[in-house]
Amino acid sequence: METYQQLAITRFGEPAVLAMQTQMLPALADAQVLADDQVLIKVAYAGVNPIDAKTRAGLGWAAAQNKDNLPWVPGYDIAGDVVACGQSVRRWSVGDRVSGFIGFPLQGGGYSEYVVVPAAQLSPVPASTPMRQAAALPLAGQTAWQALEKAAVKAGDQVLVLAGAGGVGHLAIQLAVARGAKVFASCSAGNADFVRQLGATALDYRQGPLDSQLKDADVLIDLMGGDVGTAALGCVKAGGRVVTVPTITAEQVCEQARQRGLQAEGMLVTPSVTQNDAMMAMLAAGTLSLHVDAVYPLADGAQAHQAIESGHTRGKIVLAVGGDA
Ligand SMILES: NC(=O)c1ccc[n+]([C@@H]2O[C@H](COP(=O)([O-])OP(=O)(O)OC[C@H]3O[C@@H](n4cnc5c(N)ncnc54)[C@H](OP(=O)(O)O)[C@@H]3O)[C@@H](O)[C@H]2O)c1
Incomplete structure (x- = not known):
C-alpha cells in the first residue's frame, strides 16, 4: 500500500x-x-x-x-x-x-x-x-493586501511599513506603491537595497528611533507589534491610520495609538481566493515580485x-x- x-x-x-x-x-x-x-x-x-x-x-x-x-x-x-x-x-x-x-x-x-x-x-x-x-x-500576500485595504491606503499617502524586508512587508511595499503611495520601510542596513528595489525609502531601525527619521506618515502598517510598533506611532501624523498585524500585541498598540489621536485597528487575515488569483496574475505579469x-x-x-x-x-x-x- x-x-x-x-x-x-x-x-x-x-x-x-x-x-x-x-x-x-x-x-x-x-x-x-x-x-x-x-x-x-x-x-x-x-x-x-x-x-x-x-x-x-x-x-x-x-x-x-x-x-x-x-x-x-x-x-x-x-x-x-x-x-x-x-x-x-x-x-x-x-x-x-x-x-x-x-x-x-x-x-x-x-x-x-x-x-x-x-x-x-x-x-x-x-x-x-x-x-x-x-x-x-497566499498567506503573506493576502495579509499585505488586507492590511492596506483596512488602512484605506490611497494615492499620495505616505505609508510606513515596519519590517519591510519580511514575508508580508516586501509584498506590502509593492502593493502600496502600486496604489500610488509614497512608501517608507524599516529594515536593517543589510536589507536597505532590497527594500529600495521594491520601491520604498529604507529607514534603518538601528540608526536611531524611527520617529526621528519620519514624522508625518499618513499610515503605519505595523508588522512588528509590541514595543517596536508602539515606538513607531510617533512617525504618524495626527489623525493618521494604523493597522497593527501581530495579533498578540494588537490591543496594546491600538490603545497607545488611540491615546495619540490615531485611528488604529488589529487584523486577522481572511483567506480570499479572489486576492490570491489577482496576486498570482501580478506575479506572472511581473508587476509583483x-x-x-x-x-x-x-x-x-x-x-x-x-x-x-x-x-x-x-x-x-x-x-x-x-x-x-
Ligand atoms: N494577524 C494576521 O493575520 C497575521 C498574518 C500574517 C502575519 N502576521 C504576523 O505579522 C508579523 C510579520 O510576519 P512576516 O511573515 O512578514 O514575518 P517575517 O517574514 O518573519 O519578518 C522578518 C523580517 O522582520 C524584520 N525585522 C526584524 N526586526 C525588525 C525591527 N526591529 N524593525 C524592522 N524590521 C525588523 C527583518 O528584517 P531585518 O533582518 O532587516 O531586521 C526580517 O526581514 C509576524 O508577527 C506574523 O506572525 C499576522
Missing part, C-alpha cells in the same frame, strides 16, 4: 518536536472517497509563516485549539498538482497547477506530500510562475522554523515537499 509523508508537531516545544509521520495514500487517491467538492493535491512546496513556529511553540489560538489534537500538521500555504477530483468539481482537472491558503486557522495541514482541499479554495498557477513562489504567496530566500527539504522543517524564529529572514522561506530543494 502506498504511503506519504507529513511533518507534524508531535508536542509543543523547540523545533526538534517536528517529526515526519507516515500516512496511507490509497483512500485519498480514490476519487470516490473525496467529498464531491474536494480535490487531492500532490504538494510541491509549502510556505513557512511565523504562525507555524508560534503554534509549534504552543503559543496563540491555533495551539490552544489543537493542544489535544497532537500530532498536528502545520502549514497554510501550498502549491502543487491536482491528482484527483471529487465528482462535482468542474474547475480543476488532474494535472492542473494550483496554489492555496488552506485550513486556516484551525486545520493547517500544508506540511504534507498530499492534501485534500475544497476546490473553491484554490487558484491556478500560471505556467511561468515557479511553484515555490506560488506556495510562498516575490523573494524566496531559502528552500528547505520537508524533513529539515526544524531548520526552517529556526530561520523564521530568527526574525531576520528576507522575503519568504518555503519547504520543498515534492519539488526540488
